[in-house]
Amino acid sequence: MTLIARDVVLHGHTIRFWEYVPEPAAAGAAELDADVVVLLHGIAGSGRTWKPVLDELERRKFPRRVLVPDLLGHGESAKPRGDYGLGSFASGIRDLLALEGHSHATLVGHSLGGGVAMQFAYQFPEMTGRLVLVDSGGLGPEVTFVLRATALPGTKPTLALLVNRLTHAAARGLASIGRALGGRLSAETRELGFHLWSLADPGRRTAFVNTARGVIDLRGQRATALDRLYLAENAPTLVVWGAKDWIIPVRHAHRAAELMPGSRLEIFETARHFPHAADPARFADTLTTFLAETKPARLKLEEVAERLRAEIA
Numbered sequence: 001m002t003l004i005a006r007d008v009v010l011h012g013h014t015i016r017f018w019e020y021v022p023e024p025a026a027a028g029a030a031e032l033d034a035d036v037v038v039l040l041h042g043i044a045g046s047g048r049t050w051k052p053v054l055d056e057l058e059r060r061k062f063p064r065r066v067l068v069p070d071l072l073g074h075g076e077s078a079k080p081r082g083d084y085g086l087g088s089f090a091s092g093i094r095d096l097l098a099l100e101g102h103s104h105a106t107l108v109g110h111s112l113g114g115g116v117a118m119q120f121a122y123q124f125p126e127m128t129g130r131l132v133l134v135d136s137g138g139l140g141p142e143v144t145f146v147l148r149a150t151a152l153p154g155t156k157p158t159l160a161l162l163v164n165r166l167t168h169a170a171a172r173g174l175a176s177i178g179r180a181l182g183g184r185l186s187a188e189t190r191e192l193g194f195h196l197w198s199l200a201d202p203g204r205r206t207a208f209v210n211t212a213r214g215v216i217d218l219r220g221q222r223a224t225a226l227d228r229l230y231l232a233e234n235a236p237t238l239v240v241w242g243a244k245d246w247i248i249p250v251r252h253a254h255r256a257a258e259l260m261p262g263s264r265l266e267i268f269e270t271a272r273h274f275p276h277a278a279d280p281a282r283f284a285d286t287l288t289t290f291l292a293e294t295k296p297a298r299l300k301l302e303e304v305a306e307r308l309r310a311e312i313a
Contacts, residue, residue, distance in 0.1 A: 017068060049110065049194070104129045114139075132240065159208075236264075238263065238286070240267075
C-alpha cells in the first residue's frame, strides 16, 4: 500500500488524515465491495495508534482503501473551541467521506472511536457497511475512575501540572535510563504512554477534557448505544476486546454481542485496552477474515423507519 498524509479543511478547521491506497494489482480483489475502511482512534489518541496494524495489512497486500483520521482536537487536526460530542465527531467523519467521494464505509473504532462508529451508524445507517468495535466506549456505564475524574472541578489545571513538556521530558529521560539497563515496555504500555503524553499539548489537553465530559461523569459513561443496537442488526459487526482491559471491562463485549445476534466476538486473552497494539498480526488476521467473510449492509432510510416502527409495536 501507499501511505499518504493529507490535510483537508472542513468547516474552517484543518483535519489531518492518512490514506492507504492498495497496489493496483491487489485492488481488483475488492471490486464487489465498495466500502472504504475507516480506522478511528480513542480519546487522547491519534491515527498513529493504527500504524502497527497498517504495517501488517501492507504485508498482506490488503486490497482495500483505508482512511485514518485524527479526530478534531486530536493528533495533528485542529483544536478549536467547539463541539466535541459523539454526534459532532460522527458528522465530521461523514463529511470527510463525502469530500473524498466515498458513499459507504466499514468503521473500525477503538474506545472513543467505537462510540463514534456506533453514533455514525445511528446517524447515517445508509452509509454504514460494517462495524468493528474494539474495547469500545458507549456499551455500559463502567469505566476507570481515571476517566470519571475528568468530571471533577479543576481537572484542566491539575492535568497541566502533571502532564506538561517538562514532566514529559523527565519521563523520557527515565525511560532512556530504563532501556539502557535492559528494561523494555510492552507495546500496550507504550501506547498508553503516547496517549497520556499527548496531553502535554494545551490544545489536546483542553479537547481531551471537553470530549471526556461530553460522555462521562462521576458515575461513569453517560452516552450509551445499548438501547439502539438493534438498529445495527443488518450491518455485520465484529467485537474485539482485551480480556484484561482495566479501562473498560470485557463484560461490555459480551453484553454487546448478546444484544447483536449474529455479531462476531473475538477476545484477546492477554491484552488490556489496546489489543490492536498488543497483537497487531492477530488483529489484522481477525479484521481481514471478517471483511472477507461478510457482505456489507446497504440500508435504505425506509428500512430503518420500518425497523423503528416494528420496535414500537
